[in-house]
Amino acid sequence: MTVANGSEPKDTRRPTPPEDHVVLPDAAKAGPDSPSVSELAAGYAEKAGLHRNSAGHVDMLKSAGGVQGIAESILPGLVFLVAFTITRDLTPSLIAALATAAVFTVVRLIQRRPLTQALAGVVGVGISAWLANTTGKAEDFYVLGFFTNIAYIAGMVLSIVLKWPVAGLLFGFVRNEGLEWRKDAERLRAYSLGTWIVVAVLALRLVVQVPLYFMGEPGLTALATTRLLMGAPLYILGLWVAWLVTKPATQPSKPSSSAD
Template sequence: MSHPANDPGARPEPEDDGVGRPAAGKAAPTAADLATQYAAKSGVRRNDAGQIDVLSSIGGVQGLAESIAPGLVFTILFTITTDLQVSLVAALAVSAVFTVIRLVSRTPVTQALAGLVGVAFCAFVALRTGNAEDFFLPGFFINGGYIIAMTASVVFRWPFAGLLFGFLRNEGIEWRRDAARVRAYSIATWIIVSVLALRLVVQVPLYLMENVAALGSTRVAMGLPLYALGMWLAWIVSRPRG
């Protein structure tokens, strides 16, 4: 899909009216437009066989490393040294290195930069409380927020999986006219919610027990790789029949 800025046949954008608002005549984005924009920015991709490309969807090997390495380094160093500050600095350094690599190689830095900000915030929380396990605390709230949002999407008949996969399958939001497709995408969304809920079920007790080694290990194992598996299962379950 070509970007309007690079498409010689694209319709020019209306000019600004001088007060920061689009000139009259520009239609407000429709639900289909918003769904398409969301899906396009999600990073989820299909391979040549028409199946979801799991590795590409999580940013490839580099994206996987960016997701796993900071938490893994923090867990290993703290387990060995029990020095919170050293462990936090090391985690931040690893995340910063990935961002620099992307800058030098001139590849998109959004994922790495978001990871760096996330690690910095986790480090800030742990440093303020003085508890190593609090490095993982913000992740619980983010995870819970996704669970609430995805559950709401099913309740309001806009299941998250449909918004994401409908774009990849060229269904747009037409699938909402078919009760069977809505049901399939709702089930697919529940699969993803189950993965997120499983993280909390396993990791919250470890957090309460202040078991940093086990918490960090399960965070790595149940992080992006498990989420990617959930996305793949959701894709399979929601595939069109016939």
């Protein structure tokens, strides 16, 4: 179409938002509560360790702590298992696990990186070592993880009941939805389902690992192995599935109009 002066008209149509990227309405952006809502969603996601990449999608590896973070969560338990398998002595095995966790803290100090994850790891390994040393049972090194899983399950189920599903609080930040998704029944259901998926991952850990724990020392190797496999790898898989399930519908592009 041309106009009277022969110049080409400007295309004033807004570009279609990229797939899996929700743009808030102008009213939501301009509202007086928008800054606090955005800060709340962003702060919750960041505290939970959720990150987004340059494309605006969730960065699965970084959200799991990156390569170093995954190593911090895996190696102390692995070192304990190897040391106990070789020595059959609980004390040096616990010391080896604690030393491994402490090394990661020192590494973060040298790198001048946040110590939160490393210190949490040291505390977790310390409590696990204390439990195992107190009872004299090697399998009790892994019992703290059961209670941690139960606490997360209870918190996530409660968030669904209260209609504040954790998946929405996390993914809503990554998708620039803030907390606006709570006003959409379909989005609320999607994020509730995504949260149930994460709950299922945590519950699966308990279903598999608790029977191995009650086997005592004969089940220790299997317990430790499943603990490693169902740790960060399963968490990343569950996070990815939840991300796909909660994916918003792509907004269709408007058909172009032309004049005769």
